[in-house]
Amino acid sequence: MKAKIIGTEDDIIGVQVIDPRGNVHLVEIDVENEDTEDLHAQESYPLDSSERTDEQERIMNQVAARARFEAHTQTEYEILRDGWVPRQLRRGIDALENMPVKEFDEAFREYYHALINPAKAKEEYGITEGEVEFSGEPQIVLIMKGFCINEQNEVVNVLPDLYLYYSNEHVNETYTTGHAASCSTDTTQITPMIPPFKEPPADFVYPEDFRGFLIHNIICQIRDVYRNMGEKAPEQYDIDGYGKPKGNFDRDEYLP
Template structure:
């Protein structure tokens, strides 16, 4: 997509974007990330009149406009850092440079949840859905803190989570705080024998998982990922949902 910042005022940033069909869009992005206006004469004005393909492009353009505004004004808080490629690269560097002994201590529970969720109370292989492992990266790109991971699972038809009193709730991630939170989000997985063995192999796997997140962020905004993210295995999980997935949208298409 071709992108140009048109200007800004106290409430919003104007962004012009030409999508993959070379159709022009003008998007007004609020400083809080809200889309104020989106003009595109060649698309139906209202969502209910659009096809899935049209809605996908409109949504990707809005996501791309927000990312462009965030990059232009890095001190603003328009986009969550976990959806900014340059920020996620910080999270990758922190994982790569963490000493393997420290990694083993901090991420062992995450490994157990991913490979054997049934070991945890009330969870079975059939009911486990997603493992969520946050980690906090300081301004020097070092991992400062690794909260307790959780498993999302189903019980009696309801979505439940383990470790509801996770230490994450006690950690300061308020706006303006120099540390950033990044999140590993994985389904339960069974690795082939010899693949991604704990700890050093699993450390490599988490780096690749975060690289897959960057791959998916680019696709989320309607762009092909650059190297080396384009080469990440398509089977390697990254973002749970992006604008490429029909499940991302509330409407039925």
């Protein structure tokens, strides 16, 4: 997609986006009020989302994401959260790569054990049959663990709790538990988000292979930031693997 800032007035940023079909969109973003829905004007697709095809709806959402990305990167305003900015995610990779082995082990050991032994994690977090919002045996589908980096790309804090998503094959919703903590405003939050391991490779060595596993997930998240706005990621990030759990893309396309 092609995007450009066409003006800023009264805390409103105007962005023009041309979608892959050559259609022109105008998106206006209110940078002072996060609760205000972006104005999205176009003349190519039905105005009512219920009347659009799945592909038309996906393009509309991708255009909106591309407009917000343009506003974030081309103005002084902070529009996006850190986890949706490739440059910030790249800094998270650098921070993990430079983290001393002992510090990495202490910070992420609990996360590793939760991923290789989700049954124990279910017990510890009360994700058991009869204690959840639906009938049947719950299954953990995703576990998140955030960490905070400073301007020198150093890990200065690891958020204490895991954040878990759970469901089962009989329900369409996903539920969460755990403490959704966040980093202080003077740091940047990076959050690996990984499904439980089906079975770790026989030659998997902790902690170094797990460090590589977290880095791989963040690379895939960068890939999905681009896919979310209808663009192909740069070659170094266009790899297979699990990245973002949802977005304006086919999540299964890159899964092994």
